[in-house]
Amino acid sequence: MNLQWMQTSALFVDAYRELNARKLFWIALVLNALVVAVIGALGIDEKGVTVLVWHLEMTGVNSAIFPPDQFYHTLFASFGVGFWLAWISTILALLSTATIFPELVTGGVDTLVSKPISRHRLYFTKFATGLLFTLAQVLVFTTLSFLVLGIRGGVWSFGLFIAVPIMLVFYSYLYSVMAVMGSLTRSVIASVIVTLLFWVGIWAVHAGEQFTLLGETVQNVEITAIERRLENAQTVVGRAPLEADLANAQVALGVWRPIHLSLYALKTALPKASETIQLLNRSLKQIADVPTPDDDEMNDSAVAGRGFLGSKYARRRDVQAAIERDMKTRPLWWVLGTSLAFEAALLGFGAWRFSRRDF
Amino acid sequence: MAVSLAESHTESHAVSALDLTLVDKIYAGGVHALRGIAMRVARGEIFGLLGPNGAGKSTLVKVVTTIVRPTRVEGTVLGNPIGHMPTLARIGYLPEHHRFPAYLTGRQCVEFFGAMTGVESSRRKRRASELLDTVGMLAWADKRLGTYSKGMQQRIGIASAMVNDPDLVILDEPTDGVDPVGRREIRDVLLNIRERGTTVFLNSHLLSEIELVCDRVAIMVQGRVARQGKIEELTRESHCVRIVFSGDSPAWAAEVGGVRAMDRGRHALEFPKATIESVQPTLDRLRSEGRVVHGLAEARESLEALFMREVTDPTSGRARPIGAEASR
Numbered sequence: 001m002n003l004q005w006m007q008t009s010a011l012f013v014d015a016y017r018e019l020n021a022r023k024l025f026w027i028a029l030v031l032n033a034l035v036v037a038v039i040g041a042l043g044i045d046e047k048g049v050t051v052l053v054w055h056l057e058m059t060g061v062n063s064a065i066f067p068p069d070q071f072y073h074t075l076f077a078s079f080g081v082g083f084w085l086a087w088i089s090t091i092l093a094l095l096s097t098a099t100i101f102p103e104l105v106t107g108g109v110d111t112l113v114s115k116p117i118s119r120h121r122l123y124f125t126k127f128a129t130g131l132l133f134t135l136a137q138v139l140v141f142t143t144l145s146f147l148v149l150g151i152r153g154g155v156w157s158f159g160l161f162i163a164v165p166i167m168l169v170f171y172s173y174l175y176s177v178m179a180v181m182g183s184l185t186r187s188v189i190a191s192v193i194v195t196l197l198f199w200v201g202i203w204a205v206h207a208g209e210q211f212t213l214l215g216e217t218v219q220n221v222e223i224t225a226i227e228r229r230l231e232n233a234q235t236v237v238g239r240a241p242l243e244a245d246l247a248n249a250q251v252a253l254g255v256w257r258p259i260h261l262s263l264y265a266l267k268t269a270l271p272k273a274s275e276t277i278q279l280l281n282r283s284l285k286q287i288a289d290v291p292t293p294d295d296d297e298m299n300d301s302a303v304a305g306r307g308f309l310g311s312k313y314a315r316r317r318d319v320q321a322a323i324e325r326d327m328k329t330r331p332l333w334w335v336l337g338t339s340l341a342f343e344a345a346l347l348g349f350g351a352w353r354f355s356r357r358d359f
Numbered sequence: 360m361a362v363s364l365a366e367s368h369t370e371s372h373a374v375s376a377l378d379l380t381l382v383d384k385i386y387a388g389g390v391h392a393l394r395g396i397a398m399r400v401a402r403g404e405i406f407g408l409l410g411p412n413g414a415g416k417s418t419l420v421k422v423v424t425t426i427v428r429p430t431r432v433e434g435t436v437l438g439n440p441i442g443h444m445p446t447l448a449r450i451g452y453l454p455e456h457h458r459f460p461a462y463l464t465g466r467q468c469v470e471f472f473g474a475m476t477g478v479e480s481s482r483r484k485r486r487a488s489e490l491l492d493t494v495g496m497l498a499w500a501d502k503r504l505g506t507y508s509k510g511m512q513q514r515i516g517i518a519s520a521m522v523n524d525p526d527l528v529i530l531d532e533p534t535d536g537v538d539p540v541g542r543r544e545i546r547d548v549l550l551n552i553r554e555r556g557t558t559v560f561l562n563s564h565l566l567s568e569i570e571l572v573c574d575r576v577a578i579m580v581q582g583r584v585a586r587q588g589k590i591e592e593l594t595r596e597s598h599c600v601r602i603v604f605s606g607d608s609p610a611w612a613a614e615v616g617g618v619r620a621m622d623r624g625r626h627a628l629e630f631p632k633a634t635i636e637s638v639q640p641t642l643d644r645l646r647s648e649g650r651v652v653h654g655l656a657e658a659r660e661s662l663e664a665l666f667m668r669e670v671t672d673p674t675s676g677r678a679r680p681i682g683a684e685a686s687r
Binding site (some may be wrong): 003006007009010013014017018020021103106107108109110111112113114115116117118356358359 | 387424426453471476477
């Protein structure tokens with residue numbers, strides 16, 4: 001066994017021992033299992049929903065509408081991933097791994113850096129050991145969910161395991177911030193607070209970008225709709241209000257577009273946590289073959305959507321279709337590539353500072 | 360001439376565990392911790408580094424072990440430049456204020472540092488058991504470090520520093536927190552290490568300890584090496600012959616040597632750089648005048664006296680200020 005491999009193995013075994021010594025690791029693992037147990041306790045039949053031995057009759061929710069495999073896939077995607085893994089489990093993981101980097105720079109760092117290991121490798125290996133936590137948690141959660149889906153839903157869906165790498169990537173965005181803050185400030189509390197604020201920050205940028213995208217799209221659809229009407233307008237009297245509305249829509253577009261472009265540019269530079277989770281949700285829905293709302297439903301929504309964001313002519317269906325088209329133009333490399341580039345740059349900075357520091 | 364100098368340099372590397380010709384360190388805050396340190400530690404010796412608080416001892420050790428980045432460094436450790444990564448596998452190091460992970464057992468801690476220096480698994484396990492036995496911690500080997508006393512952790516630290524069979528072991532205050540029995544045991548361990556040909560670099564405040572085990576010492580004051588060499592060499596100038604007698608001090612005593620009053624009515628007559636033979640007439644004279652001679656011995660300055668002399672400002676007669684000076 002060469003020296004590098006021996007050191008890496010030793011650091012991983014050490015990380016396992018550290019996690020093992022922390023009660024929170026086991027608490028989080030048990031909580032993950034409990035959440036899957038709750039999902040597994042739910043069932044669906046032709047009359048409604050079952051909870052263990054109890055039966056709840058529901059006219060709108062039964063196996064005729066939701067086959068059991070779709071039912072469990074939906075539960076896994078919406079509750080398991082969307083709520084549990086993306087929020088609660090991630091917070092637990094952040095809290096459990098928060099001490100790794102402050103400990104590294106305040107604890108036995110002098111003994112470690114006096115060994116034949118480069119500081120960069122030590123830093124990145126410690127980072128990788130922190131990811132072990134999430135790997136263990138997500139792996140347990142996904143494996144148990146896979147078993148529940150197989151036993152209760154009758155489908156052995158190996159596609160569920162896509163959650164493991166995607167959640168690991170998602171967690172690594174946040175953990176990179178915590179690692180760098182932990183090694184710079186040496187404070188567990190500061191690193192946790194900054195990481196949570198960063199998470200809120202990127203969520204706010206995402207929400208702002210999505211909202212301004214909606215605003216821009218509504219105006220674009222509005223302009224297209226007005227222009228179509230103008231083509232059909234025969235009289236000057238009929239054209240006048242349309243031309244006034246067109247001018248208003250163009251002014252509004254001139255306001256929405258630069259704000260959206262600015263937020264889009266900012267978002268491009270930041271990790272895209274929400275998109276990464278959406279990526280997983282989309283994959284899971286494709287695996288489950290969950291149907292999208294049918295056209296009739298969309299038409300109803302379109303009528304109800306008139307007047308949205310000050311528009312008179314844009315229909316919700318058209319707006320939604322335009323947004324979906326826009327979102328589809330954002331490739332995988334943009335979602336994951338730019339996020340990982342941010343993470344790499346941040347970790348590179350952290351490792352550079354760590355390698356230049358006196359202990 | 361150039362060839363002979365190169366040969367001499369190579370030879371020096373071959374016999375030196377540590378050969379520093381110029382080490383400077385200015386910390387970010389402007390503190391000039393090391394000022395042109397030059398120091399040589401021969402292979403197979405126990406070398407003691409002394410100095411008051413803030414003299415730069417720990418900084419120097421950290422420069423050698425790559426924990427602190429030097430502002431300037433010229434020199435070698437085990438024949439290779441300072442910072443040479445593979446050489447670090449041949450060095451054992453115990454930091455002064457170490458904090459080993461509380462979740463590890465003593466055995467796991469020793470094995471972990473063995474792995475970090477590239478000791479193969481089977482050998483690591485065997486060495487860990489041997490060393491834990493050597494430092495008297497075998498019975499506690501499988502208990503967590505969090506349950507250990509300071510002295511017990513110190514023993515584990517020494518075992519961890521030795522697990523890779525280093526050619527050079529650097530111990531920063533190894534007896535810190537260790538009881539007198541433990542200190543004696545650690546001293547024996549150090550002597551055993553030297554017996555096996557390992558060089559020991561000992562950084563300690565305990566002068567008596569240094570005096571007991573070290574072949575050579577260096578005294579650092581305010582970032583500089585004030586003195587270095589064998590203890591006998593450093594204290595040679597203070598060598599004297601001392602006669603202790605009871606009764607009044609004779610009037611002629613001050614003419615032949617220095618007289619010092621002692622307790623219980625005794626006096627000491629000291630003859631700098633004299634020999635036992637050369638003071639025999641004085642001895643006879645004291646006896647002939649009816650004085651009882653209680654002792655005749657060669658004496659020299661203790662390491663403590665030498666240390667105090669070096670750290671005292673000759674102009675004010677007071678100890679030099681603690682710590683290194685800010686860079687100007």
